[in-house]
Each structure stands twice: as C-alpha cells, then as structure tokens.
Amino acid sequence: MDAVILAVSELLTNAHIHAHSDARLILTWDGDCLHVNVHDEDPTLPRLRTPQAGETSGRGVGIVRMLADTVEMRCQRHGKTVSACFRPTGSQSPGSQSPGGARPDDG
Numbered sequence: 001m002d003a004v005i006l007a008v009s010e011l012l013t014n015a016h017i018h019a020h021s022d023a024r025l026i027l028t029w030d031g032d033c034l035h036v037n038v039h040d041e042d043p044t045l046p047r048l049r050t051p052q053a054g055e056t057s058g059r060g061v062g063i064v065r066m067l068a069d070t071v072e073m074r075c076q077r078h079g080k081t082v083s084a085c086f087r088p089t090g091s092q093s094p095g096s097q098s099p100g101g102a103r104p105d106d107g
Contacts, residue, residue, distance in 0.1 A: 003067040004086050008036055010060040011082055015040035021079070033069065033085040041079040 008025065015023035019042035026037040048061045065071050068084035 004034060004036065007064045007067050007084050007086070008038075010063050011036065011038040011084070014038075014046055014060045014082075015042075018042065018044075018046070019079070033087050036068075036084045036086065037081055038083075039076075039079055039081040043075045043080055045073045045075060045080055046082065 012023055012025060015021070015038055019040035021041035024037075024039045026035075026039070028035045028037070046061045048065065050062075061071075064082075064084055067086075069087050070085040072083045074081050074083070
C-alpha cells in the first residue's frame with residue numbers, strides 16, 4: 001500500500017507543479033490491478049530525467065515507474081492522463097517482474 005500512496009503523491013504533485021491546473025485522481029480495481037489515473041489539463045507528457053546531485057526535484061516519473069507494474073501516459077483532447085497499475089504482491093502476471101523482485105524497465 002505504501003507504494004501506491006507514494007505514487008499517488010508523486011503524480012498529483014507533478015500535476016500541480018507542472019500543469020498549473022486542477023488534477024483529477026481516479027482509482028479503479030479490475031480484479032487484477034489497482035489502476036491509479038491522474039488527469040490534468042496540460043497536454044505535455046512528463047519525461048523521465050536524471051536529476052543532478054543536490055536537485056530536489058525531477059524524480060517523480062522515475063519513482064512511479066519503479067513502484068508500479070506498468071505506467072502509461074496519454075495525451076487527450078483536454079490534457080493528459082498518467083496511469084499506473086499496481087498488482088497485489090504474489091499475483092503478478094507472467095513476466096511482470098524480473099528475478100529477485102526487481103521490476104523491468106518500461107523503456
């Protein structure tokens with residue numbers, strides 16, 4: 001549960017800081033995955049970057065990618081939606097995790 005809470009915090013913070021708009025959080029469960037969706041009004045997709053030493057920002061997308069089983073980003077007519085899927089421990093789909101519990105790179 002801590003991973004979901006941290007990811008929600010990162011996604012909402014990114015929407016607030018970078019989109020300068022209201023954000024909408026939608027959580028859904030499909031029997032396999034808890035889907036965390038954050039929509040804001042800025043169509044610019046977040047990008048993965050490597051922050052420099054001492055920087056206090058720039059880690060949100062990387063953190064969410066490390067915590068979630070999958071992450072998707074979609075531009076829409078009025079903004080964008082960033083979605084992260086969290087499967088319960090022990091119920092991952094085949095190939096969703098690498099040996100040792102590390103999650104694969106989403107690219």
